[in-house]
Amino acid sequence: MSILTSDIQAALAGQSIELPSWAFGNSGTRFKVFATEGTPRTPQEKIADAAEVNRVTALAPSVALHIPWDKVDDYAALRRYAEDLGVSLGTINSNTFQDDDYKFGALTHADDRIRRKAIDHHIECIDIMGATGSRDLKIWLAEGSNYPGQADMRARQDRLHESLTEIYAALGDDQRLVLEYKFFEPSFYHTDVPDWGTSYVQVAALGDKALVCLDTGHHAPGTNIEFIVMQLLRLGKLGSFDFNSRFYADDDLIVGAADPFQLFRIIFEVIRGGGLNNPDVAFMLDQCHNIEKKIPGQIRSVLNVQEMTARALLVDGAALAAAQAANDVLAANAVFMDAFSTDVRPALAEWRESRGLPADPMAAFAASGYQEKIEAERVGGTQAGWGA
Ligand code: LRH
Ligand code: MN
Ligand code: MN
Secondary structure (H helix, E strand, C coil), X not given: CCCCCHHHHHHHHCCCCEEEHHHHCECECCCCECCCCCCXXXXXXXXXXXXXXXXXHCCCCEEEEEXXXXXXXXXXXXXXXXXXXXXXXXEEECCCCCCHHHCCCCCCCCCHHHHHHHHHHHHHHHHHHHHHCCCEEEEECCCEECCCCCCCHHHHHHHHHHHHHHHHHCCCCCCEEEEECCCCCCCCCEECCCCHHHHHHHHHCCCCCEEEEEECCCCCCCCCHHHHHHHHHHCCCEEEEEECECCCCCCCECCCCCCHHHHHHHHHHHHHCCCCCCCCCEEEECCCCCCCCHHHHHHHHHHHHHHHHHHHHCCCHHHHHHHHHCCCHHHHHHHHXXXXXXXXXXXXXXXXXXXXXXXXXXXXXXXXXXXXXXXXXXXXXXXXXCCC
């Protein structure tokens, strides 16, 4: 009998992870962008690559877009294109970090003209969401200051509230706004939305359709991220995840690569808080594949999430509760660690096959010939946007 009980299998079958379109484009560090052969040249080609990830895993049925990186003339046509490939268009990410006008801020800017431009960009994103059928607008702000005394931090919070209020008012009944925080970068002294508390305060002031987005790479080293997950779920304000992993700062590496145990702990709290397969909590990736091939990089990522989800579902809840109630520290920790230490890979492979999926999606993709085909067909890939 499989270690994956029927309840666990049902939970795994319900899992979906949204892929970022920009993960398929070339990206890099401040120092160099290494182009990968076969890189998509258009939003359509990014979506086609994302559909491949879903084809071999059945884990990634939607693709997030970044505007203007994925700007097209006809978003309804882009939506049909995606649906024909078996995927939908998901979160729309705004971008107020690559325009000279935003050097000193966008939604927090002291100049009304620039603030108006930034608000209008978000309203344009909401229009696009109407055409793509997207529910969520994701806002990450690169705003802040580099030197003490440079900016009036308090006035900027007030202007941020005013700007967000206008954007929020433009949302449709079924649409939501998620506000992503990040502790530093590109600003190095203060950031206007640096932490979950600030994001929470800002979204709570707007209403039910505004929630927090937690990017796992956006915290100071040593932060107990699963505690934040627990708290936001408890408050009903965890709207989405941007999953990735990091060794130092916002490294945007493959989720589960740097610290699989952290991913396990986060998913354990998601399950504990009722966030797994809960449509209110979107699981997204936000990664860059600087040196590895992008499609296999994304396949590995969704498999890592699936693997840690399976392990977290193996935690014996009754045994854990009993050990906690008895203050049996070591027994409680052992229950937790037993699940984390279980190798679920053979059981997952068997389960995939029983559903008509490849036992080994990485191998299935490598054998498909898709990578060779795009490398031959596509010449001159686009950047993800960082260098554009
Ligand atoms: C900022 C961020 C945010 C952006 C993405 C490209 O660091 O995490 O989510 O939209 O990277
Ligand atoms: Mn992010
Ligand atoms: Mn980031």
